[in-house]
Amino acid sequence: MTTNAAEKLAAIKTAAPTGWERGNERIGDKGFGSTGAMEPGENADELRLLTKAGFDPKEWIIVGDIQYRELDANIGGGEIKTMQYRKFAVRRKVRTESGFEDLMADIRRRRWKPQAATGAGTFHLAQGDWQLGKVDGDGTAGTVDRIVASIDKAASEFRIQRKRGKPHAHLTFLGDCMEGFVSQGGKNAWRTELTLTEQLRLTRRLMLYSIDQFAPLTDNLSVVSIPGNHDEAVREPGLTTYDDSFAVDSLIAVQDAMNMNANSYGHVRTMVPQRDSLTVTMDVNGTVVTHAHGHQWRPGKHWDWWQGQSFEPGADIGKASLLLAAHGHHFMVDTKGARRYIMTPAQESESTWWKNKTGDHGAPGALTFWSEAGVTGGFTVV
Known part of the structure; x- marks a missing residue:
């Protein structure tokens, strides 16, 4: 039985x-x-x-x-x-x-019990609106000093975060890395102290500097660069594609250089928009992130833009829990339901035109934060 x-x-x-x-x-x-x-x-x-x-x-x-x-x-x-x-x-x-x-x-x-690190977290360094070449504020030299200092501070913080279960690093260049000569129909040319090729060389060098500070610290490094409005290669409707951007080309050039040294950079993954696109949506170690510069929507209308982009069935943007952007030149976090919008500040010290018009001075810096399974936190302007 x-x-x-x-x-x-x-x-x-x-x-x-x-x-x-x-x-x-x-x-x-x-x-x-x-x-x-x-x-x-x-x-x-x-x-x-x-x-x-x-x-x-x-x-x-x-x-x-x-x-x-x-x-x-x-x-x-x-x-x-x-x-x-x-x-x-x-x-x-x-x-x-x-x-x-x-x-x-x-x-x-109730008793609080420490949670063991899961190893699933990601450390983010978001940078945007370098606008290299611009004379406003403390000029290109001041902007470069800030960028390098921000990268160094972020790398030091990552050394701490990786011990807390955040071993993945994600670097983002969110557009307008250089001032360019297309904005305002070229009217800003006389306030631009670097040639176009000098702006390009400086952008590439700073992108590589960012990667070099993080690559030795992790086995999993992802890097994204997207177009802005200042770094458009051509601003004539019908003459080029939307992804035709010097910010995109700069990271592609850096990747070409890294391909020659697989021992140092074989674990680095770079992403740029697909042809005729302005955004990159990707799964960043368990958190789906849409990267956009922010010039696609009017100030305060990010939710409307996000909802519209998600309308098409199967759209990648509709799967994102985080929209990461720049363009507005100040730090901002906004939430709706389980989704979160994050805007990183600019690295240029000021827009003199905007200061004279509104009295609003810049608060420059880059943004660091962490994400895990769609949740974000630990925001610090560096």
């Missing part, structure tokens, strides 16, 4: 360690309970534990820590099974109209 699992479990109740047998004791509004034998993997939430010990979960709650013990039990037929036993103290629920006392008791009995 076959013995089912329930009968086997019942047969070993007598084998429970002394004091760990199933049962309960009640003294007024307090008491103690023991579950008796439980199989590994069996549901062990508070409702189940109270029921196993003979308490009505509607009347009682567990207070304090739950004691735990394992025992290898002979259940017959030469079969040995590891069983689990739990003991705990209980208190009768306080019946109040608001339930306030129950809430207070629930808070008091």
Whole structure:
């Protein structure tokens, strides 16, 4: 005759360690309970534990820590099974109209337990609006000093974060890395102190500097560059594609150089927009991120743009939980439901035209933060 699992479990109740047998004791509004034998993997939430010990979960709650013990039990037929036993103290629920006392008791009995690092987190360094070549504020020299300092600070922070379960690094260049000569129909040319090729060389060198600071620190480094409005190669409708950008070309050139040294850069993955696109949407180590410069929408209209881009069935942007952008020249975080919009500040010290028009001075810097499974936090302007 076959013995089912329930009968086997019942047969070993007598084998429970002394004091760990199933049962309960009640003294007024307090008491103690023991579950008796439980199989590994069996549901062990508070409702189940109270029921196993003979308490009505509607009347009682567990207070304090739950004691735990394992025992290898002979259940017959030469079969040995590891069983689990739990003991705990209980208190009768306080019946109040608001339930306030129950809430207070629930808070008091909770214990914070450190969570082990999962290794799934990602450290982000977001940079945008370098506008290299511009004379405004402290000029190109001041901007370069800030960029290098931001990269160095971010790399130092990553050394700490990777020990906390954030071993993946993600570098983003979010457009307008150079001033260019297409904005305002070229009217800003006289306020631009570098030639076009000098702006390009400086952009490429700073991109490579960013990568060089992070590549030795991780086995998983991803890098994205997207077009802005200042770094357009041509601003004549119909003459070129939307991805025709000096910011895109700069990272492609850096990748070509890195291909010649696979030992140092073989673990670095670069991404740029597909042909005729202004954005990159990708899974960054468990968080789907859309990278966009931000000139596609009017200020404050990022949700409208995101919703419109998501309308097409199967659109990658619709799968993103994070929209990462620049263009607005200041740090901003906005949330709607489970989605989050993040805008990084500019690295140029000021736009003199904007300052004279509005009185708004720049607050330059780059942005660091972390993401894990769609959740973001730890925002710091460096």
